[in-house]
Structures are given as structure tokens and as C-alpha cells.
Amino acid sequence: VCRGLVWEALTSPSPTASPAARLLRTLAETPPADKFLPGNWQDSGMAAQGAPRFLLTFDFDETIVDENSDDSIVRAAPGQRLPESLRATYREGFYNEYMQRVFQYLGEQGVRPRDLRAIYEAIPLSPGMGELL
Numbered sequence: 424v425c426r427g428l429v430w431e432a433l434t435s436p437s438p439t440a441s442p443a444a445r446l447l448r449t450l451a452e453t454p455p456a457d458k459f460l461p462g463n464w465q466d467s468g469m470a471a472q473g474a475p476r477f478l479l480t481f482d483f484d485e486t487i488v489d490e491n492s493d494d495s496i497v498r499a500a501p502g503q504r505l506p507e508s509l510r511a512t513y514r515e516g517f518y519n520e521y522m523q524r525v526f527q528y529l530g531e532q533g534v535r536p537r538d539l540r541a542i543y544e545a546i547p548l549s550p551g552m553g554e555l556l
Contacts, residue, residue: 485549485550486549486550486552487548488546488547488548488552489546489547489550490546490547490550492543492546493522493525495542495543495546496525496526496529496539496542496544498542499534499538499539499542500523500528500529500534500548501531501532505525505528506528508527509524509528512524540554
């Protein structure tokens with residue numbers, strides 16, 4: 424799903440995208456991890472002139488965007504609610520497995536990456552983050 428969101432962000436940019444969506448697109452434009460990136464950790468010293476520049480961010484505490492993106496995807500579910508039978512499967516310490524089930528359910532309900540992207544694009548940046556970035 425994430426790969427699909429990134430691909431859509433790259434192939435169908437929206438001029439009215441929110442700052443959060445533009446940040447996603449910026450992150451999506453970085454080369455995959457399996458590609459060689461020159462950097463100052465190599466024998467060659469500093470990165471070569473014109474080498475790709477990128478910023479990689481992780482936001483686990485709503486510092487960058489003002490909403491938990493895992494919570495916001497529920498808006499893509501039918502009736503904007505997950506079934507109780509699915510919510511009841513959450514177990515402490517197994518959050519990733521739970522979210523895999525959520526994404527599987529959403530896919531089974533016909534939710535497409537573009538639907539999730541629209542939700543992510545609507546998440547506002549946290550106060551002051553736009554200026555900082």
C-alpha cells in the first residue's frame with residue numbers, strides 16, 4: 424500500500440496538494456535504499472557535486488503532521504469505521520500485525536492507494552512545521 428501511495432504521488436502530482444502531501448512526494452523522490460548514494464561515509468569524502476539531496480523523516484509522535492496517520496486511514500473504511508471484529512484483534516505489542524490486518528481489510532473493501540493518498544494529503548502539518556521545513 425505504501426509503495427502504491429508513493430508511486431501515485433510521483434506519477435499524478437496535484438498542484439493543490441497539502442504541505443503534508445508535498446512532503447510525501449519529496450520523500451518519494453529519493454532513490455530506493457538498494458541504490459548507491461555517494462556520501463561522506465565513503466572513501467571519496469563529501470558527496471559529489473550534483474549528487475541527490477534528500478531529507479528522510481519519521482514522525483511517530485505527531486511532530487510533523489498534526490494527526491496520527493494510522494488513525495486517519497479509518498476514514499477510508501466503509502462508514503469511516505472499522506468493524507468491531509477487526510478492532511478486537513488488536514493486541515499490545517503487535518501493532519504492526521494489527522495494521523497489516525487493517526490494510527488488508529481496506530483492500531478487500533475496494534480502498535485504493537489513491538483513496539489513502541487523499542486522506543494523507545488532508546492531514547495538516549503541525550503548527551510551525553511548514554515554516555521549519
